[in-house]
Amino acid sequence: MFKFSVTILGSSSAIPTSDRNPTAQLVNHNDHLFLIDCGEGTQVTLRRMHIHFQRIEHVFISHLHGDHFFGLIGLISSMHLLGRGKKLHIYGPPELKEIIDIQLSVSLTVLQYPLVFHPTQADSPAVIFENENLLVSSFPMLHRIPTNGFLFAEKQGERRIRKEILGMLNIPVTELPKIKKGGNFTDAEGKLHLNSSITLDPYPQRKYAFCSDTAYFEEIIPVVKGADLLYHETTFLQDRAANAAEKFHSTTKEAAQIALNAEVKKLIIGHYSARYDDLQPLLDEASAVFHDTELALEGKTIDV
Amino acid sequence: MFKFSVTILGSSSAIPTSDRNPTAQLVNHNDHLFLIDCGEGTQVTLRRMHIHFQRIEHVFISHLHGDHFFGLIGLISSMHLLGRGKKLHIYGPPELKEIIDIQLSVSLTVLQYPLVFHPTQADSPAVIFENENLLVSSFPMLHRIPTNGFLFAEKQGERRIRKEILGMLNIPVTELPKIKKGGNFTDAEGKLHLNSSITLDPYPQRKYAFCSDTAYFEEIIPVVKGADLLYHETTFLQDRAANAAEKFHSTTKEAAQIALNAEVKKLIIGHYSARYDDLQPLLDEASAVFHDTELALEGKTIDV
Numbered sequence: 001m002f003k004f005s006v007t008i009l010g011s012s013s014a015i016p017t018s019d020r021n022p023t024a025q026l027v028n029h030n031d032h033l034f035l036i037d038c039g040e041g042t043q044v045t046l047r048r049m050h051i052h053f054q055r056i057e058h059v060f061i062s063h064l065h066g067d068h069f070f071g072l073i074g075l076i077s078s079m080h081l082l083g084r085g086k087k088l089h090i091y092g093p094p095e096l097k098e099i100i101d102i103q104l105s106v107s108l109t110v111l112q113y114p115l116v117f118h119p120t121q122a123d124s125p126a127v128i129f130e131n132e133n134l135l136v137s138s139f140p141m142l143h144r145i146p147t148n149g150f151l152f153a154e155k156q157g158e159r160r161i162r163k164e165i166l167g168m169l170n171i172p173v174t175e176l177p178k179i180k181k182g183g184n185f186t187d188a189e190g191k192l193h194l195n196s197s198i199t200l201d202p203y204p205q206r207k208y209a210f211c212s213d214t215a216y217f218e219e220i221i222p223v224v225k226g227a228d229l230l231y232h233e234t235t236f237l238q239d240r241a242a243n244a245a246e247k248f249h250s251t252t253k254e255a256a257q258i259a260l261n262a263e264v265k266k267l268i269i270g271h272y273s274a275r276y277d278d279l280q281p282l283l284d285e286a287s288a289v290f291h292d293t294e295l296a297l298e299g300k301t302i303d304v
Numbered sequence: 305m306f307k308f309s310v311t312i313l314g315s316s317s318a319i320p321t322s323d324r325n326p327t328a329q330l331v332n333h334n335d336h337l338f339l340i341d342c343g344e345g346t347q348v349t350l351r352r353m354h355i356h357f358q359r360i361e362h363v364f365i366s367h368l369h370g371d372h373f374f375g376l377i378g379l380i381s382s383m384h385l386l387g388r389g390k391k392l393h394i395y396g397p398p399e400l401k402e403i404i405d406i407q408l409s410v411s412l413t414v415l416q417y418p419l420v421f422h423p424t425q426a427d428s429p430a431v432i433f434e435n436e437n438l439l440v441s442s443f444p445m446l447h448r449i450p451t452n453g454f455l456f457a458e459k460q461g462e463r464r465i466r467k468e469i470l471g472m473l474n475i476p477v478t479e480l481p482k483i484k485k486g487g488n489f490t491d492a493e494g495k496l497h498l499n500s501s502i503t504l505d506p507y508p509q510r511k512y513a514f515c516s517d518t519a520y521f522e523e524i525i526p527v528v529k530g531a532d533l534l535y536h537e538t539t540f541l542q543d544r545a546a547n548a549a550e551k552f553h554s555t556t557k558e559a560a561q562i563a564l565n566a567e568v569k570k571l572i573i574g575h576y577s578a579r580y581d582d583l584q585p586l587l588d589e590a591s592a593v594f595h596d597t598e599l600a601l602e603g604k605t606i607d608v
Contacts, residue, residue: 018351041348044321047320070374074370093410095410102403103370103374103403145411
């Protein structure tokens with residue numbers, strides 16, 4: 001199975017604190033690095049975690065509240081100053097391009113590497129990235145300004161030829177692609193081997209869903225249904241539900257309710273209001289509704 | 305004498321490292337707080353140093369390279385989110401206003417406090433701020449884009465009435481302003497007391513000069529002449545003089561030469577290239593030319 005993990009770079013909501021950074025997450029899928037959001041200070045957090053940020057190929061920005069993108073221009077600049085040559089793809093609201101361009105322009109910076117900007121919309125779900133093994137889609141959140149969540153979904157993999165069979169039947173290399181796609185195999189002596197007898201099912205297609213920032217929004221449920229891992233913001237405890245609704249944020253209980261109804265395997269909560277020094281009550285409240293809940297904490301890596 | 309100090313918030317050049325922040329300094333004059341430059345992460349650095357950033361009244365931005373202003377929008381936002389009501393004055397190149405405005409606009413943020421923007425020019429020295437006790441001037445650096453240094457100069461203070469005289473002569477409160485301005489005093493018995501016999505000279509007028517970023521530039525010398533404290537960037541050691549010149553930066557030796565020729569009392573060097581883990585060689589090289597040199601280090605406070 002491919003490596004598929006999420007590293008929390010920032011767990012704070014709007015205001016960074018002394019020990020909590022604004023939102024940023026690093027997704028590693030098969031050693032391709034994807035950055036989700038990029039709050040102020042993300043480049044330094046990556047350094048401190050010894051993550052080589054030039055390896056990041058794609059950056060997804062959920063929306064244009066500062067705690068989700070103020071660190072992007074610094075990361076772009078440092079990549080340039082450190083001699084990056086390879087492309088960087090950025091996916092975000094159209095105005096983000098203007099914000100990047102004006103800041104490069106006033107400093108007379110001409111990037112040494114191609115920056116490819118992919119404007120997003122937050123009206124309906126859309127596939128925004130695809131490689132051989134992975135699809136990334138954006139899907140609308142319910143927030144004060146246009147905001148997307150992101151779904152990282154593995155594609156259907158190939159059938160896996162049983163290791164012991166491979167040697168035993170002396171299958172020619174040229175036959176492998178066909179078998180992996182489900183074909184049968186006829187050996188040198190003319191004997192037919194049904195695909196089901198020589199292969200295993202493909203690995204399950206795993207999914208990671210990132211939901212930030214949003215009010216309680218049931219339209220998320222069908223999109224993230226059955227995800228192996230769901231990140232959902234929980235800015236407040238349930239006793240501040242009115243406050244959360246007014247600010248288009250969610251409570252711990254609401255996040256857990258989404259996880260429960262979407263039948264995900266695991267929930268990570270984060271985007272904590274700076275008012276909470278102790279996060280245990282948030283974990284307790286969410287866990288009471290959805291058992292397999294974990295706190296987003298800076299530096300934590302969770303396998304999908 | 306008034307409190308007059310400089311706290312180093314960031315000592316790194318273009319690329320922040322794990323333990324060095326991009327440029328930012330806090331000047332405290334008589335408990336008025338002034339921020340010079342605001343690299344990415346400055347708001348968190350202020351928090352970690354337990355400096356209440358709502359007390360900052362004036363922010364001076366030297367130029368629009370990212371390592372000097374990428375943290376400003378985050379600071380402005382957090383001041384807003386934390387309920388600031390009082391004015392914030394920002395002094396910087398005209399394009400900075402556009403950069404701030406577009407980022408507030410995309411997030412639909414209407415600041416709760418008045419942000420007063422004062423555009424600067426970098427063609428000639430100019431007084432850009434004045435209060436009862438202090439003048440702040442900008443003056444041109446020699447850099448790749450328009451860049452200012454800032455001079456914080458105390459105004460001539462009043463004459464100081466000797467404490468022992470105050471009680472002895474029973475001087476009425478209404479007479480004090482006149483005497484502080486140099487006037488004589490006639491006591492109840494008609495005896496004339498010359499000002500020189502009842503007062504001391506005003507405190508000396510101290511000066512702090514901030515020079516960042518700049519190539520070696522002798523036009524700085526008359527402006528910072530005799531300063532009590534000079535901060536001058538030293539991105540490189542002298543063996544990289546060609547590199548420094550090409551990038552419009554200074555070497556340690558050049559900074560020290562400016563300090564020497566300007567006959568300042570003390571020099572702080574900073575804005576170190578990320579290539580230097582050990583800063584001792586920079587200090588040694590500068591000290592050899594100008595003895596009273598100190599390293600800018602995060603968290604250090606130097607009295608002017």
